Amino acid sequence: MNKPKYIFVTGGVTSSLGKGIVSASLARLLQSQGLNVSIQKLDPYINVDPGTLNPYEHGECYVTDDGAETDLDLGHYERFLSINTSQKNNITTGKIYQNVIEKERKGEFLGKTVQVIPHITNEIKENIRNLNNKNNLDLIITEIGGTVGDIESLPFLEAVRQVIYEEGPENSMVIHLTLIPYLSATGELKTKPTQHSVKTLMELGLKADVLVCRTEKVLSDEIKNKLALFCNVRFDCVIQSIDVETIYDVPIKMMDEGLDKVTLEKFNIKKSEPNLDKWKNFLHRLKNPTHQINIGLVGKYVELDDSYKSILESLIHAGAENEVKVVVNSVHSEYLDKDNISKNLSQLDGIIVAPGFGQRGLDGKIRAVEYARVNKIPFLGICLGMQMAVIEYARNVKKIRYANSTEISEKCKDPVIDLMTSQKEIVNKGGTMRLGAWDCEIEKNTKSYESYKKKLISERHRHRYEFNNNYSDRIFDDKFIVAGSNPDTKLVEIVENTHHPWFVGVQFHPEYKSSVYNPHPIFVNFVKASLKKYLNK
Numbered sequence: 001m002n003k004p005k006y007i008f009v010t011g012g013v014t015s016s017l018g019k020g021i022v023s024a025s026l027a028r029l030l031q032s033q034g035l036n037v038s039i040q041k042l043d044p045y046i047n048v049d050p051g052t053l054n055p056y057e058h059g060e061c062y063v064t065d066d067g068a069e070t071d072l073d074l075g076h077y078e079r080f081l082s083i084n085t086s087q088k089n090n091i092t093t094g095k096i097y098q099n100v101i102e103k104e105r106k107g108e109f110l111g112k113t114v115q116v117i118p119h120i121t122n123e124i125k126e127n128i129r130n131l132n133n134k135n136n137l138d139l140i141i142t143e144i145g146g147t148v149g150d151i152e153s154l155p156f157l158e159a160v161r162q163v164i165y166e167e168g169p170e171n172s173m174v175i176h177l178t179l180i181p182y183l184s185a186t187g188e189l190k191t192k193p194t195q196h197s198v199k200t201l202m203e204l205g206l207k208a209d210v211l212v213c214r215t216e217k218v219l220s221d222e223i224k225n226k227l228a229l230f231c232n233v234r235f236d237c238v239i240q241s242i243d244v245e246t247i248y249d250v251p252i253k254m255m256d257e258g259l260d261k262v263t264l265e266k267f268n269i270k271k272s273e274p275n276l277d278k279w280k281n282f283l284h285r286l287k288n289p290t291h292q293i294n295i296g297l298v299g300k301y302v303e304l305d306d307s308y309k310s311i312l313e314s315l316i317h318a319g320a321e322n323e324v325k326v327v328v329n330s331v332h333s334e335y336l337d338k339d340n341i342s343k344n345l346s347q348l349d350g351i352i353v354a355p356g357f358g359q360r361g362l363d364g365k366i367r368a369v370e371y372a373r374v375n376k377i378p379f380l381g382i383c384l385g386m387q388m389a390v391i392e393y394a395r396n397v398k399k400i401r402y403a404n405s406t407e408i409s410e411k412c413k414d415p416v417i418d419l420m421t422s423q424k425e426i427v428n429k430g431g432t433m434r435l436g437a438w439d440c441e442i443e444k445n446t447k448s449y450e451s452y453k454k455k456l457i458s459e460r461h462r463h464r465y466e467f468n469n470n471y472s473d474r475i476f477d478d479k480f481i482v483a484g485s486n487p488d489t490k491l492v493e494i495v496e497n498t499h500h501p502w503f504v505g506v507q508f509h510p511e512y513k514s515s516v517y518n519p520h521p522i523f524v525n526f527v528k529a530s531l532k533k534y535l536n537k
């Protein structure tokens with residue numbers, strides 16, 4: 001097995017500088033030179049995973065094939081690299097402590113006082129190294145969440161120090177992502193905050209090998225020299241990361257700045273020219289659209305892009321594939337009523353009803369489904385959006401007036417969406433939904449089959465409720481059909497309206513599997529149908 005090189009990415013000055021994007025971009029550059037790379041994220045919060053977090057707190061919860069509920073940065077890793085991540089790629093303080101406490105209860109530390117050092121740090125180190133297990137990786141990029149100096153990230157940074165000590169400096173490096181603020185009053189870029197955060201790193205026994213500097217203005221050689229001198233890094237290891245139009249520009253920018261070059265030099269790995277033809281082709285299509293269409297995203301977390309990150313990125317991939325610019329109109333489902341619905345939705349070329357949990361904004365979602373169905377606007381319902389499509393059809397077409405989901409009304413008369421039997425006894429909320437990859441068999445002559453062009457697919461899930469098969473006969477007919485179901489359990493996976501240009505509801509989350517190199521067929525075909533509607537206006 002390969003002995004991998006370890007790259008640690010830390011953050012200084014502020015959070016939200018885009019460590020995930022820089023890490024994914026570097027990984028893309030290394031992967032495009034034939035190296036086997038993976039990335040992981042260490043999150044210092046105490047939640048065992050982000051599954052129980054409100055998207056307002058921490059953005060979308062991303063789900064992997066193996067059913068882990070993870071940080072949204074894993075979505076960037078998969079979208080940039082076309083790799084499959086797993087639960088090993090996201091570790092939180094909560095998970096580390098949970099593992100250590102379980103070991104303690106089993107008696108694995110019998111006789112010993114269990115402490116942050118060595119027990120917690122050992123567990124962290126094991127989890128960092130464990131990513132290589134069977135993967136035969138050349139390089140492991142480990143992104144440390146938060147900002148240096150945070151109390152809660154201390155054990156992680158101490159573990160990083162120990163890994164570097166054990167692996168040797170020739171096999172490990174630290175990339176510090178920092179902010180160079182611009183003071184418009186004096187017209188200056190300031191290096192002091194970066195000097196301080198590098199000093200904080202040093203107090204923890206870590207030396208930054210490379211500085212990636214987020215900036216809105218070009219860094220002069222003078223500024224770079226100053227940063228190099230005071231932060232103790234080589235001049236060519238001060239990498240400028242200037243604001244760009246799209247996150248998909250970052251790999252190219254990082255290559256131009258030489259981030260992959262200095263990384264490989266550090267490890268004595270011969271650099272070759274990254275093959276980015278496919279990436280550049282995607283960028284070209286993204287930036288040269290032939291048309292512009294409007295898609296409505298109907299949801300309840302519309303104020304923050306991060307809440308629906310993967311859906312938005314999937315639309316970007318699908319837009320580029322169709323050479324069309326997709327403008328996403330956020331539609332707040334809570335405020336959609338019968339008086340304003342036409343004003344809000346009539347200009348749209350396509351409508352997505354988003355996933356979600358709980359009662360808030362549901363009436364608006366059902367109205368949006370009805371509007372899309374009746375007005376023949378291309379429609380994609382995802383998870384809760386698919387469930388609402390079923391309820392809408394049951395109520396408005398099949399006249400099952402009290403059709404509902406038991407998530408909303410536990411004792412409703414007609415539970416067309418109901419808890420899976422396996423879910424009925426479950427009390428704990430964390431990690432207990434139907435999660436991860438499940439098979440779906442697609443019916444021929446459906447929009448889904450046209451999209452996937454195959455019968456058996458596997459998609460990722462994150463839900464507790466399902467279509468209640470006791471209602472199959474009353475709801476489905478030749479106009480509203482089951483286009484895909486699980487081959488073993490017969491759970492409904494896809495519904496379609498056949499008397500409509502493009503109306504598809506999916507119980508799974510296609511957005512978790514769209515990447516730059518493999519835009520998701522459902523999004524590609526939804527955008528294609530929306531473009532058709534736009535062109536026929």
Ligand code: GLN
Nearest residue numbers: 355356383384463464465
């Ligand atoms: N709340 C619904 C369920 O649990 C849908 C979940 C979702 O949209 N991810 O089944």
